[in-house]
């Protein structure tokens with residue numbers, strides 16, 4: 394069984410972050426080990442989000458723990474603190490692992506005030522440049538490429554080229570449910586070719602966790618030695634089902650569900 398390390402935030406509501414990763418990797422029969430960099434909580438009255446960064450000593454101890462484990466891949470999600478970020482970069486330089494996927498979680502479906510001390514130039518230079526694959530949504534891709542917004546496949550292509558130039562080997566940009574054409578488009582760019590993956594947008598408000606699930610599923614396929622293109626294709630189908638099976642959590646949100654079945658929806 395392959396072992397994969399997730400580094401990112403713990404979502405107390407259970408939909409995104411490390412919790413989505415664990416559920417997804419289990420579906421692919423892969424063993425997920427974790428290093429939690431931050432914890433996200435929600436106000437029960439209005440769902441306002443708070444984020445608590447892990448003290449550096451604890452984050453570092455988690456990463457050290459994983460040095461004893463042969464890792465087929467590492468998935469990096471939400472990173473909130475510059476000191477933890479630097480510890481992560483040092484760790485990536487010493488650890489032995491297969492693929493590195495970076496999901497640059499900056500613009501999520503929840504409004505999270507991120508620690509602005511990680512500037513994007515540093516983020517690109519130190520982290521993205523090491524990634525085999527990076528999976529921003531269109532909002533994150535716009536932030537990374539310093540454009541106002543991305544509203545079409547041709548604008549996704551422009552952004553993918555720029556992100557590739559940061560040293561990333563493969564770029565996947567996701568439009569999710571944001572484009573008016575009714576299509577959920579994912580664009581893959583490997584430095585030579587563009588490939589477009591599309592399906593219809595499921596009309597639902599419940600897709601929290603879709604991004605984490607999608608990127609975990611891509612990595613889950615990659616460590617099974619599938620091509621990047623086949624990995625993205627399969628992950629898209631997996632995530633589509635997870636969105637189709639989403640559950641309402643409370644009056645504020647609904648979360649994707651990676652399991653085979655769910656027996657009740659409220």
Ligand SMILES: Nc1ncnc2c1ncn2[C@@H]1O[C@H](COP(=O)(O)OP(=O)(O)O)[C@@H](O)[C@H]1O
Nearest residue numbers: 530567568569570577594595600603604607632
């Ligand atoms: N309503 C939806 N219908 C179909 N696919 C969706 C829907 N919402 C998200 N997806 C898919 O889930 C994956 C994650 O996309 P997205 O939700 O944009 O990520 P993020 O959580 O990073 O914003 C993509 O493959 C996207 O096409």
Ligand SMILES: Cc1ncc(COP(=O)(O)O)c(C=O)c1O
Nearest residue numbers: 402404409410601602603604605
């Ligand atoms: C810790 C953490 N990581 C990642 C995400 C991203 O979630 P999504 O997959 O909906 O983009 C969230 C969303 O709340 C989160 O709390």
